[in-house]
Amino acid sequence: MYQLKICHLYPDLLNTYGDMGNILSLKRRAQWRGIDVSVTNVTIGDSFDSQEYDIVFLGGGQDYEQEIIQNDVLTQKGAEIKNAVEGSKVFLCICGGYQLMGKYYKTWDGKELEYLGALDLWTIGGKERMIGNIVFESELISDNGSPLKIVGFENHSGRTYLGDNVRPLGKVLSGNGNNGTDGFEGAVYKNVYCSYSHGSLLPKNPHLADHLISIALKQKYDEFDGLNQLEDAFENAARVTMIQRILK
Amino acid sequence: MNFRKILTIIISKLTIRILRILKKGGTTLPGKVAFKLYPDILKSIAKDFEIIMVTGTNGKTTTSRIIEEILKNNNVDYITNKSGANLLSGITTTFIQAVSPLGKPKHKTALIESDEAAFNQVTKHLQPKSVVVTNFFRDQLDRYGELYSTLNAVKSGLDRLDEKTTLILNADDSMCASLGHETEKPVFYYGFGETASQQSLENINTDAMFCIFCKGKYQYKNHVYGHLGGFYCPECGYSRPAADLECIGIEEAESSYTTIKWKYSKALGTDEAEHTTRINLPGLYNVYNAMAAATCGLSLVYSHETVQKAVESFECGFGRMETINVGDKLIKLILVKNPTGFNQVLNFLTLDSQPLNIAFLINDKLADGTDISWLWDVDFEHLNTADDRIVNLITSGIRGEDMAVRLKYSGLDTKKIRIIKDYQRVIDEGLRAVAAGGCFYILPTYTAMLDIRGILKKKFNLKEFWK
Numbered sequence: 001m002y003q004l005k006i007c008h009l010y011p012d013l014l015n016t017y018g019d020m021g022n023i024l025s026l027k028r029r030a031q032w033r034g035i036d037v038s039v040t041n042v043t044i045g046d047s048f049d050s051q052e053y054d055i056v057f058l059g060g061g062q063d064y065e066q067e068i069i070q071n072d073v074l075t076q077k078g079a080e081i082k083n084a085v086e087g088s089k090v091f092l093c094i095c096g097g098y099q100l101m102g103k104y105y106k107t108w109d110g111k112e113l114e115y116l117g118a119l120d121l122w123t124i125g126g127k128e129r130m131i132g133n134i135v136f137e138s139e140l141i142s143d144n145g146s147p148l149k150i151v152g153f154e155n156h157s158g159r160t161y162l163g164d165n166v167r168p169l170g171k172v173l174s175g176n177g178n179n180g181t182d183g184f185e186g187a188v189y190k191n192v193y194c195s196y197s198h199g200s201l202l203p204k205n206p207h208l209a210d211h212l213i214s215i216a217l218k219q220k221y222d223e224f225d226g227l228n229q230l231e232d233a234f235e236n237a238a239r240v241t242m243i244q245r246i247l248k
Numbered sequence: 249m250n251f252r253k254i255l256t257i258i259i260s261k262l263t264i265r266i267l268r269i270l271k272k273g274g275t276t277l278p279g280k281v282a283f284k285l286y287p288d289i290l291k292s293i294a295k296d297f298e299i300i301m302v303t304g305t306n307g308k309t310t311t312s313r314i315i316e317e318i319l320k321n322n323n324v325d326y327i328t329n330k331s332g333a334n335l336l337s338g339i340t341t342t343f344i345q346a347v348s349p350l351g352k353p354k355h356k357t358a359l360i361e362s363d364e365a366a367f368n369q370v371t372k373h374l375q376p377k378s379v380v381v382t383n384f385f386r387d388q389l390d391r392y393g394e395l396y397s398t399l400n401a402v403k404s405g406l407d408r409l410d411e412k413t414t415l416i417l418n419a420d421d422s423m424c425a426s427l428g429h430e431t432e433k434p435v436f437y438y439g440f441g442e443t444a445s446q447q448s449l450e451n452i453n454t455d456a457m458f459c460i461f462c463k464g465k466y467q468y469k470n471h472v473y474g475h476l477g478g479f480y481c482p483e484c485g486y487s488r489p490a491a492d493l494e495c496i497g498i499e500e501a502e503s504s505y506t507t508i509k510w511k512y513s514k515a516l517g518t519d520e521a522e523h524t525t526r527i528n529l530p531g532l533y534n535v536y537n538a539m540a541a542a543t544c545g546l547s548l549v550y551s552h553e554t555v556q557k558a559v560e561s562f563e564c565g566f567g568r569m570e571t572i573n574v575g576d577k578l579i580k581l582i583l584v585k586n587p588t589g590f591n592q593v594l595n596f597l598t599l600d601s602q603p604l605n606i607a608f609l610i611n612d613k614l615a616d617g618t619d620i621s622w623l624w625d626v627d628f629e630h631l632n633t634a635d636d637r638i639v640n641l642i643t644s645g646i647r648g649e650d651m652a653v654r655l656k657y658s659g660l661d662t663k664k665i666r667i668i669k670d671y672q673r674v675i676d677e678g679l680r681a682v683a684a685g686g687c688f689y690i691l692p693t694y695t696a697m698l699d700i701r702g703i704l705k706k707k708f709n710l711k712e713f714w715k
Contacts, residue, residue, distance in 0.1 A: 012457060013457070015625075016386075017619065017621040017622075018621030018622060018623065018624030018625050019624075020624050020625060021621070021624030021654075021657070024624070024657045024658075025657060028657050028659070062394040062395065062396070063394060064394065064396050064458075065458075068458055068463060131618075131619075132618065133618075153618075153619045153620075153621060155619060198619075198621050199619070199620070199621050200621055200624045203624070203653050203654070203657055204650065204653060234649060234652040234653045234656050234662070234665075234667070235653055235656075237649040237652070237667065238647075238649035238650045238652070238653045241649050242650075
């Protein structure tokens with residue numbers, strides 16, 4: 001029996017926009033295929049050893065909570081997170097968690113906060129929040145041969161810019177994405193997947209959830225040769241209804 | 249004589265008339281018109297009223313309705329904004345209806361529910377005698393921004409008010425209670441005593457884990473739900489204040505009512521005896537609403553008897569546990585708008601031993617919140633505890649498909665979950681699955697409630713909501 005070990009980083013603090021949905025999606029979709037799943041919560045003061053996990057999830061928080069974890073994540077877990085990223089560990093980072101993986105966050109009045117620097121990207125604070133439904137298209141994941149359309153909801157004031165080593169997760173079809181100007185959304189580096197999209201992201205975009213589970217299992221088990229199909233009628237209805245409504 | 253004011257009142261009153269004739273429950277447009285014509289209109293006509301204001305995230309409407317019952321029991325001549333018209337424009341409309349064309353008040357007291365995000369703005373125009381703040385929970389982050397900015401906005405609103413304004417605050421909510429910290433205003437608190445709630449337990453998804461003053465991590469002596477309970481900060485010493493009205497025991501928790509014991513402090517009443525009270529709505533959150541209203545009533549020196557009677561007999565209506573008789577079956581409408589409120593509803597639904605037939609109506613219009621991520625913060629997993637009693641789960645509304653996904657991932661049997669977009673069919677098929685004597689629960693978000701209520705109104709002859 002395959003085993004999938006999920007680590008939820010700071011679940012008590014970075015959980016603003018239904019981030020639990022992403023954990024639930026990974027967990028249920030693995031369980032429905034008979035995979036043995038564990039979810040471990042790791043928060044302030046806890047030790048983090050990336051060897052123990054197959055997928056690491058980092059969600060978003062309100063400014064107040066982000067401030068509280070700032071010190072712990074940089075001094076206690078930063079080195080291990082960077083090691084894990086370079087070692088091709090699977091990560092999913094949403095919104096604030098996405099920003100945190102970058103090099104720094106510069107507030108709109110010029111204050112610079114040092115971030116993890118695990119990924120070659122950075123964020124500049126804006127005065128106006130970018131709020132609303134978003135649809136983007138990712139060539140990294142196939143939906144019956146065509147690029148996968150992903151739907152979610154974004155709510156951020158930071159504008160994120162990608163360096164040379166990082167690819168965007170997708171091209172925005174409707175919404176703002178990373179910075180509202182270059183037309184890209186999210187970031188991918190090795191097996192790290194970042195996005196501004198919540199809603200929650202994975203339950204409604206099951207291809208993406210399965211993609212993450214697959215690459216995690218492929219790393220762990222040589223003989224792993226893909227996931228069997230699940231019945232996704234509700235998921236597809238939710239996804240297609242919203243995509244049609246937004247792109248209309 | 250201020251002709252601009254008189255003209256404004258007359259035009260606004262006419263607008264109200266016309267909207268009524270057109271059968272639109274126009275509660276905001278007349279107020280908007282009035283503000284355009286005369287920006288000081290509200291300040292000028294509201295100043296002669298004795299105003300009681302109710303704000304906070306959850307429980308504003310129910311708390312207001314219980315206070316209303318207390319006013320009725322004391323023969324107070326009052327006006328109130330009934331139908332969720334709780335933004336500046338709706339509140340203005342309410343006052344315009346309550347004055348003569350010359351601006352003279354036709355009533356003595358005004359009981360005003362104010363949206364927590366609008367409160368700061370509203371207090372620029374109103375000087376209440378009492379303000380009740382129910383609680384602060386995560387709600388519609390797309391609209392209100394972060395929770396702490398909502399709290400700060402309410403604080404700014406309170407800071408603007410006269411030093412004599414009485415504050416009625418939830419002692420168990422570290423955010424709400426912080427409003428009474430270092431204020432010159434008289435404050436009365438209400439809350440659950442240690443004996444009435446459970447021992448503290450770790451609750452991972454909570455809104456206020458860290459001290460508002462020093463960012464230390466709160467500890468809890470006892471825990472009610474969400475972040476409510478006997479909090480204290482080991483670092484700076486900030487802790488739950490002593491309550492003037494305290495629930496000291498829960499005797500019965502049923503799916504249609506709760507019987508509790510409560511006790512008043514000297515400051516609130518002459519008698520410090522314990523009273524047993526049957527609250528005419530289920531759920532711990534309604535115990536809070538009853539305590540908030542009772543504390544408000546007692547602080548205004550209304551008698552214990554009139555307060556108790558109000559709590560035991562009030563009816564809420566308008567989607568707050570509104571009950572509709574359909575032959576030998578019942579429909580109950582329960583508004584849901586954020587995770588904490590939703591969790592409380594699921595809690596008391598699972599208390600019952602009856603079969604469960606539930607429709608979830610989820611919209612994502614502005615008044616509902618355009619972001620539905622919050623559904624993933626609701627503990628639908630709790631429904632698994634009543635799995636064998638679940639007969640039929642219908643999901644509907646603009647985001648009915650997303651709701652079906654949410655239920656599926658909670659681990660419930662997908663064979664019991666159906667997406668039905670047409671409300672007429674939701675009602676018909678929902679009722680059909682209910683056995684005689686049973687109940688069909690409809691849980692809508694705000695605009696879905698307005699829509700389905702419109703259909704139920706036609707079908708079963710409900711009251712117009714603005715009356």
